[in-house]
Amino acid sequence: MLRYVVRRLVMLLGIVVVISIGSFYLIHLLPGDPAAVILGTGDTPANRAILYKQLGLDRPMVVQYFIWLRNILHGNFGISFISQTSVASTIRAALPIDLELIALSQILAFAAAIPLAMRSARKPDGIVDRILGAGSFTLLSIPPFIIIVLLVLVISIKLGISNTGPSSYVSFGTDWIVNLESLTLPAFTLAIGSFVLYYRVLRSDLIATLQEEFITVARSKGISRRRIMWRHAFRPSSVALLGSAGVNIGGLLASGFVVEYLLAIPGLGYTLIAAINASDYLLVQGIVLVVSVGVVVINFLFDFVINIVDPRISRE
Amino acid sequence: MSEVPLLEVRELSVTFETAGGPLPAVSGVSFTVGPNETLGIVGESGSGKTVLARSIMGLQPRARVTTTGSVRLNGSETVGASETELRRLWSTEVAMIFQDPMTALNPVMRVGKQIDETLRVRLGMSRPAAKARAIELLEMVGIPSPAQRYNAYPGQLSGGMRQRVVIAAALACTPKLLLADEPTTGLDVTIQAQILNLLDDLKDRLHMSVVLITHDLGVVATRTSHLAVMYAGRIVEFGATRDVFAHHRMPYTRALLESSPRVANPSHTRLAAIPGRPPNLLTLGEGCAFAPRCAYANDRCHVERPPLSAPDAAGHSFACWNPLSEESR
Amino acid sequence: MSESLNELGVLERPEASTPLGWLFWVCVGWLTLNVLAAIFANVLPLVDPLYQNYNVVNAGPSLHHLLGTDDLGRDIFSRIVFGSRVSIAVGVGAMLIGFGIGAPLGMLAAYRRGRFDTIVTTVMYVFLAFPAIVAVIAVLSFWTPRSLLKIILVIGLASVPLVYRVIRTATMAIATKDFVIAAKVQGATDRRILIKELLPNIAPIGVSFLLIGIATVVTLEGALAFLGLSVNPPTPSWGNMINESRTVMSQNPWLVLFPSLALCLFLLCLNFIGDRLRSHFDVTEVKL
Numbered sequence: 001m002l003r004y005v006v007r008r009l010v011m012l013l014g015i016v017v018v019i020s021i022g023s024f025y026l027i028h029l030l031p032g033d034p035a036a037v038i039l040g041t042g043d044t045p046a047n048r049a050i051l052y053k054q055l056g057l058d059r060p061m062v063v064q065y066f067i068w069l070r071n072i073l074h075g076n077f078g079i080s081f082i083s084q085t086s087v088a089s090t091i092r093a094a095l096p097i098d099l100e101l102i103a104l105s106q107i108l109a110f111a112a113a114i115p116l117a118m119r120s121a122r123k124p125d126g127i128v129d130r131i132l133g134a135g136s137f138t139l140l141s142i143p144p145f146i147i148i149v150l151l152v153l154v155i156s157i158k159l160g161i162s163n164t165g166p167s168s169y170v171s172f173g174t175d176w177i178v179n180l181e182s183l184t185l186p187a188f189t190l191a192i193g194s195f196v197l198y199y200r201v202l203r204s205d206l207i208a209t210l211q212e213e214f215i216t217v218a219r220s221k222g223i224s225r226r227r228i229m230w231r232h233a234f235r236p237s238s239v240a241l242l243g244s245a246g247v248n249i250g251g252l253l254a255s256g257f258v259v260e261y262l263l264a265i266p267g268l269g270y271t272l273i274a275a276i277n278a279s280d281y282l283l284v285q286g287i288v289l290v291v292s293v294g295v296v297v298i299n300f301l302f303d304f305v306i307n308i309v310d311p312r313i314s315r316e
Numbered sequence: 317m318s319e320v321p322l323l324e325v326r327e328l329s330v331t332f333e334t335a336g337g338p339l340p341a342v343s344g345v346s347f348t349v350g351p352n353e354t355l356g357i358v359g360e361s362g363s364g365k366t367v368l369a370r371s372i373m374g375l376q377p378r379a380r381v382t383t384t385g386s387v388r389l390n391g392s393e394t395v396g397a398s399e400t401e402l403r404r405l406w407s408t409e410v411a412m413i414f415q416d417p418m419t420a421l422n423p424v425m426r427v428g429k430q431i432d433e434t435l436r437v438r439l440g441m442s443r444p445a446a447k448a449r450a451i452e453l454l455e456m457v458g459i460p461s462p463a464q465r466y467n468a469y470p471g472q473l474s475g476g477m478r479q480r481v482v483i484a485a486a487l488a489c490t491p492k493l494l495l496a497d498e499p500t501t502g503l504d505v506t507i508q509a510q511i512l513n514l515l516d517d518l519k520d521r522l523h524m525s526v527v528l529i530t531h532d533l534g535v536v537a538t539r540t541s542h543l544a545v546m547y548a549g550r551i552v553e554f555g556a557t558r559d560v561f562a563h564h565r566m567p568y569t570r571a572l573l574e575s576s577p578r579v580a581n582p583s584h585t586r587l588a589a590i591p592g593r594p595p596n597l598l599t600l601g602e603g604c605a606f607a608p609r610c611a612y613a614n615d616r617c618h619v620e621r622p623p624l625s626a627p628d629a630a631g632h633s634f635a636c637w638n639p640l641s642e643e644s645r
Numbered sequence: 646m647s648e649s650l651n652e653l654g655v656l657e658r659p660e661a662s663t664p665l666g667w668l669f670w671v672c673v674g675w676l677t678l679n680v681l682a683a684i685f686a687n688v689l690p691l692v693d694p695l696y697q698n699y700n701v702v703n704a705g706p707s708l709h710h711l712l713g714t715d716d717l718g719r720d721i722f723s724r725i726v727f728g729s730r731v732s733i734a735v736g737v738g739a740m741l742i743g744f745g746i747g748a749p750l751g752m753l754a755a756y757r758r759g760r761f762d763t764i765v766t767t768v769m770y771v772f773l774a775f776p777a778i779v780a781v782i783a784v785l786s787f788w789t790p791r792s793l794l795k796i797i798l799v800i801g802l803a804s805v806p807l808v809y810r811v812i813r814t815a816t817m818a819i820a821t822k823d824f825v826i827a828a829k830v831q832g833a834t835d836r837r838i839l840i841k842e843l844l845p846n847i848a849p850i851g852v853s854f855l856l857i858g859i860a861t862v863v864t865l866e867g868a869l870a871f872l873g874l875s876v877n878p879p880t881p882s883w884g885n886m887i888n889e890s891r892t893v894m895s896q897n898p899w900l901v902l903f904p905s906l907a908l909c910l911f912l913l914c915l916n917f918i919g920d921r922l923r924s925h926f927d928v929t930e931v932k933l
């Protein structure tokens with residue numbers, strides 16, 4: 001177990017290094033003089049001097065990378081010359097919104113997917129299973145940006161339910177009820193995509209697990225069907241479920257960006273798109289780095305949890 | 317078998333609907349097992365032993381299976397009973413040890429939990445009481461340092477240890493009848509003997525009746541009071557174990573004996589394998605199922621199936637048109 | 646072995662492969678229609694998708710404008726047909742790149758094993774750990790000005806590790822089968838084995854994954870367009886049509902509904918065909 005964790009940690013570190021190089025290099029994808037583009041309207045000699053010092057732009061590329069890396073490791077993502085605020089503080093303000101949104105959506109998705117997958121797996125190809133199968137397959141083909149647009153059209157515009165439309169977001173601390181109301185549609189939208197994935201993965205894994213001999217053995221002990229489903233079948237199957245949840249994080253982020261953008265919820269996605277449109281490249285770079293590393297770390301944590309759930313994996 | 321039988325199987329037949337047509341895995345099987353009795357069931361692989369055991373339990377999946385006849389467990393009918401009714405019998409009246417200890421345990425659940433959940437669910441024991449009892453059970457089945465093993469996952473135990481855990485779980489609620497389906501097939505020879513002796517010992521201590529299923533006559537020779545020989549889903553010879561060994565009448569039983577390593581004369585190093593293959597159950601004809609492989613077969617054998625004879629004074633019966641006489645043995 | 650087991654009735658006789666069903670062919674028909682319309686959009690009797698007719702703004706469906714007009718008086722039907730070009734080009738183009746690089750690498754790695762496999766697989770897995778979507782957004786936002794070609798290239802490259810993994814796994818399953826080993830023993834060249842033995846067996850899995858991959862890329866392009874990171878307006882694409890319609894959603898819901906419907910139907914057909922092919926060929930795989 002320990003060896004496994006160490007090996008995974010080394011891999012994690014390697015991936016983070018690659019991500020950092022990639023994020024660093026983004027600036028150099030910009031056409032022409034990066035300083036001119038980064039500074040944008042703030043291209044004064046004074047700012048230019050600060051930027052050159054900050055990024056070491058007159059030094060060789062490798063040196064620039066290490067200067068940049070040292071800054072990042074000190075939590076210094078630079079000052080945006082467009083908005084005149086520190087990139088780190090902007091990110092810190094936006095990040096919790098994404099975390100809340102993702103957490104809400106995942107609670108909804110699991111709450112729906114687990115019981116429905118169990119229901120389907122109890123009678124595969126039964127009427128309930130077929131309906132759920134067709135329904136989830138259809139949902140699979142509706143992109144999140146269409147779901148959110150349609151939800152807004154129906155719920156906020158046609159039905160006029162307050163605090164669900166664009167720009168209704170307030171922070172949890174200000175008014176938690178309005179906060180939750182404003183996050184309902186986005187969380188629901190994100191939940192649909194996750195639900196479809198979790199439902200399908202868990203259903204097929206449960207069907208396979210329920211064929212196992214140890215399930216028959218458990219039945220032969222006189223244990224209730226419900227207990228067998230939760231204690232004996234769900235736990236081995238939850239490995240597949242957690243695995244898919246880990247993989248899902250990337251897709252979830254993209255959907256998150258879309259709903260934030262549409263509803264003007266000031267999370268990382270909204271901030272990112274706004275920064276792209278304002279050519280605020282340092283901010284874009286910072287968000288890309290934080291989000292990528294975040295996803296990789298979350299995946300690592302999922303792996304770790306999977307290991308605890310299923311002791312077979314780390315023993316291999 | 318004078319008292320009320322603990323297990324009474326009457327004309328039990330189990331037929332699977334398969335893509336190739338109906339497959340009669342068990343046909344017209346009848347026998348009884350009394351209290352504290354041990355019945356051996358032997359037969360080649362594929363002769364229907366597992367299907368029989370599962371059908372007695374009522375564990376056979378219902379879809380695409382037709383089960384007829386009757387199984388009475390301590391008076392309760394299990395054929396056609398609902399799972400709710402069966403659940404009351406499982407663990408307390410009857411328990412089963414499954415063929416493969418590698419797949420019989422949940423790989424992601426600590427072995428101790430798999431024993432004490434039975435105690436808690438079926439006997440309503442408290443968590444600590446169940447744990448204490450589970451550790452006792454682990455000790456009873458001969459697992460060293462049971463308190464530590466309680467927390468092990470199945471993957472951390474050897475095959476023999478796993479089978480002991482399976483046995484401990486099956487015996488948790490001291491069932492009156494234990495069905496042991498090839499409990500030692502997957503294990504190596506020295507472990508096999510240990511497990512079988514353990515079962516023998518536990519049977520006496522817990523006053524259980526046991527149905528011991530095996531493909532190996534050596535296993536049942538000294539451990540059972542009665543013996544049923546199965547072929548192609550039917551019982552073809554039945555009697556007191558000593559009788560069946562000494563006075564078997566059915567050519568198939570003889571072939572089994574000759575192919576059994578520990579029963580056949582040890583000085584003969586080469587074993588006589590039973591020639592030919594077990595029959596295809598999908599295309600069984602009218603005659604004796606053993607006829608294609610039988611050295612004694614005549615025309616009648618191919619067209620008419622021999623019924624199981626009425627038991628003689630010693631309770632010995634067999635199904636054969638040309639039974640072996642004392643000389644031909 | 647399996648034959649004798651079968652005689653014993655141990656194995657159920659493999660059923661004839663699951664039929665594709667009429668719905669499958671409906672989907673194939675719809676996709677074909679979509680693709681043909683996209684290819685021949687220029688020669689079809691369609692209104693110019695950029696032509697703004699201020700006399701009919703936000704009109705509902707009518708004979709003149711089958712699906713109505715948008716807030717600038719542009720014909721929605723025509724814009725949907727022209728918009729499909731972007732989706733289809735990105736979907737197909739990106740997957741061609743992804744498969745063009747990922748599939749041969751995956752096959753070779755699975756067939757050769759050894760050092761080559763270890764190195765390529767490690768590199769691919771590092772990239773797999775990357776959130777590809779974030780990388781795509783990042784590169785597209787820096788690598789300006791955006792063009793259709795860049796979008797295709799970036800998404801295509803981002804899909805390589807995924808394609809690699811699928812193809813490698815599929816190849817490994819087949820490379821260990823008897824007939825491949827037999828071919829090796831008989832001295833067939835690697836090239837011959839790869840092309841004659843492995844490719845035909847992997848192709849079905851590859852095709853179904855390709856279709857589902859195209860659906861995923863089309864969705865991604867839609868999301869990018871929605872975020873303003875795909876082709877720039879006024880060039881229509883399904884994603885940016887939906888995005889632009891948001892502002893006038895309450896007056897003219899058609900503007901949202903029609904491109905959404907076009908996109909969803911397109912995706913549904915792709916997913917359905919891919920899924921059907923997979924279950925259809927799964928059985929074939931068992932039969933090997």
Ligand SMILES: Nc1ncnc2c1ncn2[C@@H]1O[C@H](COP(=O)(O)OP(=O)(O)O)[C@@H](O)[C@H]1O
Nearest residue numbers: 332341360361362363364365366367653654655
């Ligand atoms: N679920 C099933 N569906 C179809 N046939 C089955 C099924 N289970 C068992 N069989 C068939 O029933 C016969 C008896 O099997 P089994 O009881 O497992 O034999 P044994 O335990 O004596 O080796 C075999 O021919 C087997 O193929």
Ligand code: SF4
Nearest residue numbers: 604607610617636637
């Ligand atoms: S009935 Fe005939 S074929 Fe069957 S065992 Fe007896 S002699 Fe052999």
Ligand SMILES: [Mg+2]
Nearest residue numbers: 365366415498
């Ligand atoms: Mg068996």
